[in-house]
Amino acid sequence: MTEDEAVRRWREAAPAAVLLDGFHALKHALRFGGDVAVAVTTDKAATLRLAAELAPDLTGQLTDRLTEVSAAVLRGLVTRVHPTAVAALAARRDRAANLAVLAALPRRAPVVVLDQPRNLGNVGAVVRLAAGFGVTGVVTTGDLDPWHPNVVRSGAGLHYATAVEHRTPGVLPPGPLWVLDPEGADLRGAELPDDALIVFGSERHGVSDELRSRADALVALPMRARVSSYNLATSVGMALYHWSATSRSPLVPGRP
Structure with missing residues (x-):
């Protein structure tokens, strides 16, 4: 694909597409079946060297999909150029398929529920944790768009x-x-069911009264006295580690 063709395809796809900012975002989208419309970089050879080191399974796809563009063109396509000088656009994962996955029972892994989260970066960190632990999905309530x-x-x-x-x-x-x-009761003494919805509130406000009143179980993370709270993503990571350690989770240590 030429530079002009890549720019044209970018502009056509941009209104409905998800921005993949940087090499790792593109890598994960390709690895997990994302529908990537266009991918650009200012240095294709350097990007392919990075792929050979960090994602050799994708070298072929990246060779075919990446288009080299000038630095000026890339700056015109994105508001902030990632340090890897890679950017791509992809279709959002199919919503009907997502909802079907979330609704299906029995589950082999929980669903993380973020009740009225406030911080966009924290929600992204939770998605990263959820993917790493292989949970069924992440659901948010409130005003924040989890695909922002x-x-x-x-x-x-x-x-x-x-x-x-x-x-x-x-x-x-x-x-x-x-x-x-x-x-709640100390989480260390509990065994989280694989089909659970594990609900987390924001650091400041906690879980809403509506969801708290419907809880089948209240559990608490161990924490030193007088410490106000953990970061949201830290809390999710602790809870998911506890689940993985007490369940039949097939996870094994490995390189990302």
């Missing part, structure tokens, strides 16, 4: 590795609600 460009950026393209959707509290996926709450 800043969420996708901080999630490094791993929205394509798990089901990420927005729902209202009244139409959450099925399954028992395990709510993280300071007044």
Whole structure:
């Protein structure tokens, strides 16, 4: 594809597409079946060397898909050029398919529910954790769009590795609600079910009264006295590690 063709395709796809900002976002989208419309870089040879080191399984796809463009052209396509000088556009993962995955029972892994999250970067970090732990998906409530460009950026393209959707509290996926709450029982003594919805509130406000009142179980993370709270993504990581350590999770240590 020529530079002019890549620019034309970018402009055609941009209104409905998801921005993949940087090499790792493109890598993960391709690895997990994302429908990538166009991918550009200012140095194709350098990007392919990076792929040979970090993603040799994708070298062939990247050779075919990447178009080299000038630095000026790339700056005109994106608001901020990633340090890897790679950018791409992809279709959002199919929403109907996501909702079907989230609704299906029985599950082999929980669903993470973020109740009215506020920070876009934190939500992206949670998506990254969810993908790494192989959970069924991430659901948000409230006003934040979990496919916002800043969420996708901080999630490094791993929205394509798990089901990420927005729902209202009244139409959450099925399954028992395990709510993280300071007044709950110590999580270390609990065994999180594989079909659970693990619900996390924001650092400042916690879980809403509506979801807390519907909880099948309240559990709390261990924390030193007088410390106010953990970061949201840290809390999710701790809970998912506990789940993976006490479940039949097939995860094994490995290089990302």
